[in-house]
Amino acid sequence: xxxxxxxxxxxxxxxxxxxxxxxxxxxxxxxxxxxxxxxxxxxxxxxxxxxxxxxxxxxxxxxxxxxxxxxxxxxxxxxxxxxxxxxxxxxxxxxxxxxxxxxxxxxxxxxxxxxxxxxxxxxxxxxxxxxxxxxxxxxxxxxxxxxxxxxxxxxxxxxxxxxxxxxxxxxxxxxxxxxxxxxxxxxxxxxxxxxxxxxx
Amino acid sequence: xxxxxxxxxxxxxxxxxxxxxxxxxxxxxxxxxxxxxxxxxxxxxxxxxxxxxxxxxxxxxxxxxxxxxxxxxxxxxxxxxxxxxxxxxxxxxxxxxxxxxxxxxxxxxxxxxxxxxxxxxxxxxxxxxxxxxxxxxxxxxxxxxxxxxxxxxxxxxxxxxxxxxxxxxxxxxxxxxxxxxxxxxxxxxxxxxxxxxxxx
Numbered sequence: 001x002x003x004x005x006x007x008x009x010x011x012x013x014x015x016x017x018x019x020x021x022x023x024x025x026x027x028x029x030x031x032x033x034x035x036x037x038x039x040x041x042x043x044x045x046x047x048x049x050x051x052x053x054x055x056x057x058x059x060x061x062x063x064x065x066x067x068x069x070x071x072x073x074x075x076x077x078x079x080x081x082x083x084x085x086x087x088x089x090x091x092x093x094x095x096x097x098x099x100x101x102x103x104x105x106x107x108x109x110x111x112x113x114x115x116x117x118x119x120x121x122x123x124x125x126x127x128x129x130x131x132x133x134x135x136x137x138x139x140x141x142x143x144x145x146x147x148x149x150x151x152x153x154x155x156x157x158x159x160x161x162x163x164x165x166x167x168x169x170x171x172x173x174x175x176x177x178x179x180x181x182x183x184x185x186x187x188x189x190x191x192x193x194x195x196x197x198x199x200x
Numbered sequence: 201x202x203x204x205x206x207x208x209x210x211x212x213x214x215x216x217x218x219x220x221x222x223x224x225x226x227x228x229x230x231x232x233x234x235x236x237x238x239x240x241x242x243x244x245x246x247x248x249x250x251x252x253x254x255x256x257x258x259x260x261x262x263x264x265x266x267x268x269x270x271x272x273x274x275x276x277x278x279x280x281x282x283x284x285x286x287x288x289x290x291x292x293x294x295x296x297x298x299x300x301x302x303x304x305x306x307x308x309x310x311x312x313x314x315x316x317x318x319x320x321x322x323x324x325x326x327x328x329x330x331x332x333x334x335x336x337x338x339x340x341x342x343x344x345x346x347x348x349x350x351x352x353x354x355x356x357x358x359x360x361x362x363x364x365x366x367x368x369x370x371x372x373x374x375x376x377x378x379x380x381x382x383x384x385x386x387x388x389x390x391x392x393x394x395x396x397x398x399x400x
Contacts, residue, residue, distance in 0.1 A: 053252070053294030053334035056350070058303055062292065063348030073330060075299030092262065092292070094253030099275030103258055130273060133333070134253035144344045148263030150256070 005195040009036075011188035014117025014176035016125055018043060019167045022198025024082065026164045027138050027175065027191065029157040034189040035178035037095045037114040037135040039122075040070075040078050043170035046126050048072045050079075052091045052134040062144065064091060069168070070136065078171060083164035086157045090140035092150070095132070096180035105181070112179040122174045132174075138163050140183050154185035205395040209236075211388035214317025214376035216325055218243060219367045222398025224282065226364045227338050227375065227391065229357040234389035235378035237295045237314040237335040239322075240270075240278055243370035246326050248272045250279075252291045252334040262344065264291060269368070270336065278371060283364035286357045290340035292350070295332070296380035305381070312379040322374045332374075338363050340383050354385035 001024060008030075009015055014037075019025055027036050042048035051073040058075075059068045065087050070079040094100075095114035101107040119129035139155040177191040178184055201224060208230075209215055214237075219225055227236050242248035251273040258275075259268045265287050270279040294300075295314035301307040319329040339355040377391040378384055 047328065047330040049330075051294060051334075053292065054297075054300075057293045057300060060350050061348040062344055062350070073294070073332075075297065075303065092253065093257045094251060094273070097254075097275065100254075100257060103275065128247065130247040130249075131331075132273075134251075144262055144348075148261040148344075150260050150262070 001196045001199045003194055004197050007193050009175065009177040009191045009193065011177050011190055012112040012179040014114065014121045014174060016121035016172065016174040019171045019173050019195065020198065021167050021169050023167050024164055024196035025167065025173065026162050026194040026196065028160065028162040028194065029139055029155070030159060030192050031189040032158040032161070033155045033185045034157065034191060035140040035155055035183045036138040036191040037118065037176045037178055038138055039118060039132055039135045039174045041127055041172045042072060043172055046172070048074050048076070049131060049133050050136065056091060062091060064089060077168040079165040080168060081163065082166050083162065085161045086139055086163065088141050088156045089163070090137040090142040091134065092142060093134065093137060095135045095176070096178065096183070114176040114178050117176045117179070118174040122172065125172045127172060152182050201396045201399045203394055204397050207393050209375065209377040209391045209393065211377050211390055212312040212379040214314065214321045214374060216321035216372065216374040219371045219373050219395065220398065221367050221369050223367050224364055224396035225367065225373065226362050226394040226396065228360065228362040228394065229339055229355070230359060230392050231389040232358040232361070233355045233385045234357065234391060235340040235355055235383045236338040236391040237318065237376045237378055238338055239318060239332055239335045239374045241327055241372045242272060243372055246372070248274050248276070249331060249333050250336065256291060262291060264289060277368040279365040280368060281363065282366050283362065285361045286339055286363065288341050288356050289363070290337040290342040291334065292342060293334065293337060295335045295376070296378065296383070314376040314378050317376045317379070318374040322372070325372045327372060337383070352382050
């Protein structure tokens with residue numbers, strides 16, 4: 001397994017790329033307390049997308065971690081989580097979006113958002129904005145109270161913490177350095193992604 | 201407000217229909233302990249769909265009930281919950297599907313499923329199977345442990361319990377009488393849906 005590509009996402013940005021079956025994607029929080037929203041689509045069928053609902057159902061937990069499989073809406077394995085140094089990621093909430101900033105933050109001016117960043121990055125790869133599903137919000141710390149109420153707490157990730165995923169099919173992938181104040185303890189930091197070749 | 205249509209869904213079936221803005225949809229559990237999976241698409245834009253992720257984010261709870269708005273992936277209000285005599289519905293899990301029965305129940309023969317029933321009912325209305333999102337699983341009783349683990353318990357609904365929704369836009373709607381043993385305390389019952397005209 002050797003490093004084939006490394007990208008640093010500046011704060012409040014996104015990018016998209018292809019990952020081939022067997023390749024590893026390592027998502028690193030270089031500074032700590034920074035969320036990365038991730039989504040994926042099957043390269044051979046762009047109507048097949050990473051499904052929070054199917055993944056949570058089969059994993060029987062809202063908190064996916066090392067050893068879990070992430071499934072598509074067709075119930076095909078898309079990713080396997082190989083490493084997880086944090087153990088707390090969110091798979092309930094959609095990426096922050098212009099509308100979210102209006103509704104929750106009462107923002108009136110333009111605000112960078114993961115949804116817009118994903119939509120912009122994925123468009124050249126043939127992904128329409130309205131097909132972007134609930135993302136895996138890596139390092140995002142959401143807890144569910146007994147009454148169902150959600151609390152968004154600062155990420156548990158510290159500098160250098162990471163999540164490593166193995167692609168189980170050829171994928172189109174979108175990732176961000178999250179743009180929402182509340183999700184990142186009030187500051188915006190970069191995210192690093194590393195791609196490693198498949199091992200035989 | 202007057203009743204304009206009433207349908208009984210036999211056990212393990214689904215149906216689809218249009219609901220105009222302002223109309224009320226009442227979903228009734230006539231026998232008790234029976235789940236109804238519901239999804240919706242904008243009539244004027246079939247790429248706009250009922251979004252669990254945006255709804256949960258804006259409601260700040262996984263348990264939507266009376267007074268909550270259900271949002272589309274474009275953050276437009278699709279439904280408002282007007283009445284809820286149960287107060288426990290699931291919005292985390294995808295509809296039961298052929299693959300779910302294979303993976304979780306280890307079923308080898310064909311098993312009826314909400315996904316197949318929704319896909320079949322929605323196809324004539326221009327909805328492709330792969331665009332069916334996480335459904336609102338009315339009366340489904342899913343609890344989340346402190347560690348994130350899910351438990352599916354018998355529905356809290358008794359005979360006659362219901363959920364009433366007002367459409368906030370013209371909608372294509374799919375509903376089922378759920379086909380999964382675990383979700384319905386081991387037996388399959390019908391679901392009644394009633395449509396009421398808009399009030400001025």
